[in-house]
Amino acid sequence: MTEYFEDKPFPRVGIYGAGAIGGWIGAALAHAGCNVSVVARDATLAALRQHGLRVQRGEQVTTVQVQASDDPAALGAQDLVVVAVKAPALAGVARRIAPLLGEDTVVLTAMNGVPWWFLDGFGSRFAGTRLTSVDPDGEIARAIATRHVIGCVVHASCALRSPGFVHHRFGNGLIIGEPSGEVTPRVRRLAALLTHAGIEARIAEQIQKDCWYKLWGNMTVNPISLLTGATTDLIMGDELVRNFISSIMLEAREIGARIGVPIAERPEDRHAVTMKLGAFKTSMLQDVEAGRAVELDALVTAVRELGQLTGVATPYTDALLGLARLRARGLGLY
Numbered sequence: 001m002t003e004y005f006e007d008k009p010f011p012r013v014g015i016y017g018a019g020a021i022g023g024w025i026g027a028a029l030a031h032a033g034c035n036v037s038v039v040a041r042d043a044t045l046a047a048l049r050q051h052g053l054r055v056q057r058g059e060q061v062t063t064v065q066v067q068a069s070d071d072p073a074a075l076g077a078q079d080l081v082v083v084a085v086k087a088p089a090l091a092g093v094a095r096r097i098a099p100l101l102g103e104d105t106v107v108l109t110a111m112n113g114v115p116w117w118f119l120d121g122f123g124s125r126f127a128g129t130r131l132t133s134v135d136p137d138g139e140i141a142r143a144i145a146t147r148h149v150i151g152c153v154v155h156a157s158c159a160l161r162s163p164g165f166v167h168h169r170f171g172n173g174l175i176i177g178e179p180s181g182e183v184t185p186r187v188r189r190l191a192a193l194l195t196h197a198g199i200e201a202r203i204a205e206q207i208q209k210d211c212w213y214k215l216w217g218n219m220t221v222n223p224i225s226l227l228t229g230a231t232t233d234l235i236m237g238d239e240l241v242r243n244f245i246s247s248i249m250l251e252a253r254e255i256g257a258r259i260g261v262p263i264a265e266r267p268e269d270r271h272a273v274t275m276k277l278g279a280f281k282t283s284m285l286q287d288v289e290a291g292r293a294v295e296l297d298a299l300v301t302a303v304r305e306l307g308q309l310t311g312v313a314t315p316y317t318d319a320l321l322g323l324a325r326l327r328a329r330g331l332g333l334y
Contacts, residue, residue: 009189011035014078014100015066016093018044018053020158021110022084023166025174025199027055029080030064032197037078039100040164041070047164054165077102080190083144084110086287087134087298094143106186107148108176112283113215113298114306120146121180122208123259126309133301150187151207152176153214159286173200177207212261216252217270219299220245222284223324226294233279236271245271247316252303258310287333294333296325 013034015026022038030036030053040048048068055062069075078100085093090111101107109115116135119127135141155173158166174194178187187203194201204210224235224245235241246267253263287294300321307314328334 009186010080010106010193012078012080013037014039014072014075014081016072016081016083016097016100017085017089018048018068018164019084019086020160020166021154021156022082023053023160023164024055024156024158024168025082025084025110026066027053027062027064027166028197028199029082029193030066031062032193034080034193035067036064037067037069037075039070039072039075039096040068042163044163045070047162051164056161056165056167072096073099075100078105080106080108082108082110086293087111087113087295088293090116090140094140097143101144101148105148106150106190107144108150108152108190110152110154110174111298112154112218113211113295114302115151115211115298116140116144117146117149117151117179118208118211118302119259122206126259129309131302131305133297133305146179149179150176150190151179151204151211153204153207153210155214172198173202175202175204175207175210177204177210179207181206206261209261212252212256213263215299215303216249216256216263217274218282219252219303220248220320221274222282222299223294223296223320225282225285226288226324227327229285229288231279231281231285232274232277236275242271244316244320248320251307251312251314251317255303255306255310255312255314258312259306288328288331292333294324294328296321296328296334300324 013029013036015022015038018038018040026036045068052063052065081100119129153175156171157169161167178184191201191203221232221235249267256263284294304314304317325334
């Protein structure tokens with residue numbers, strides 16, 4: 001996608017969740033000429049007001065000025081809202097996001113795991129089912145209707161050096177798509193804008209497939225790092241742990257096949273890719289070390305729920321979930 005629409009269809013962009021990924025996307029869109037506003041609080045709000053939004057790539061640091069407030073009403077309705085929070089924070093976002101949403105606002109969900117809209121208009125005979133593991137009482141779906149949503153899968157590694165200061169380490173890709181699978185004018189315009197902003201944007205044939213494939217790789221290593229404190233090279237280097245991971249992935253692969261997201265690869269194929277990445281701390285391990293709530297429900301509980309929905313037994317997934325949430329509760333992070 002190289003075409004850029006000169007009428008700038010998303011002139012006003014709101015970032016809800018100015019962490020590593022939200023900050024990276026927000027800075028790119030600001031460079032592309034969008035008027036970027038950020039909902040932030042505490043140290044992040046202070047840093048954005050004092051220093052602007054900063055991104056480091058290699059030795060180069062760039063800064064963009066953004067409007068920042070802890071009150072969404074002070075920012076007003078946006079043309080595009082990027083929601084880039086961890087799943088445990090999403091219910092709080094849902095309660096406050098209304099002032100940012102106009103009739104035609106697009107909400108780009110740059111998040112990991114199974115989203116609340118996953119089965120909206122998708123999922124074979126399970127289409128339309130609300131997943132209580134990610135939206136227990138429907139609060140998120142009521143606040144952010146699926147008609148606003150464009151899904152997003154992030155393929156980039158970013159970390160916060162400090163509040164409002166993002167270190168973009170590697171990867172530069174976003175896969176985006178309508179939950180319905182349609183290639184609409186708005187998703188084409190968004191892909192063009194992201195490309196103009198220097199991000200490698202691709203429109204998915206069915207965004208749920210991309211969500212599920214990424215989940216297939218990180219639903220295991222993340223919680224195992226929570227349990228062990230180990231980096232990925234150590235996790236994947238232990239044969240017994242690797243076999244346990246493979247068993248979980250086979251359960252998830254069968255679930256995916258029953259809802260329309262088949263995966264042709266074997267777990268061993270994905271292991272080879274992960275092992276090439278070397279030693280790194282998963283996002284969940286980073287959350288544990290920072291004392292942040294962990295997103296077990298979107299990564300693991302949702303898979304268990306989909307197993308129950310589709311009639312797939314998930315004993316290995318259940319074991320991982322039980323152990324991980326017990327550890328997380330003991331740390332006060334779940």
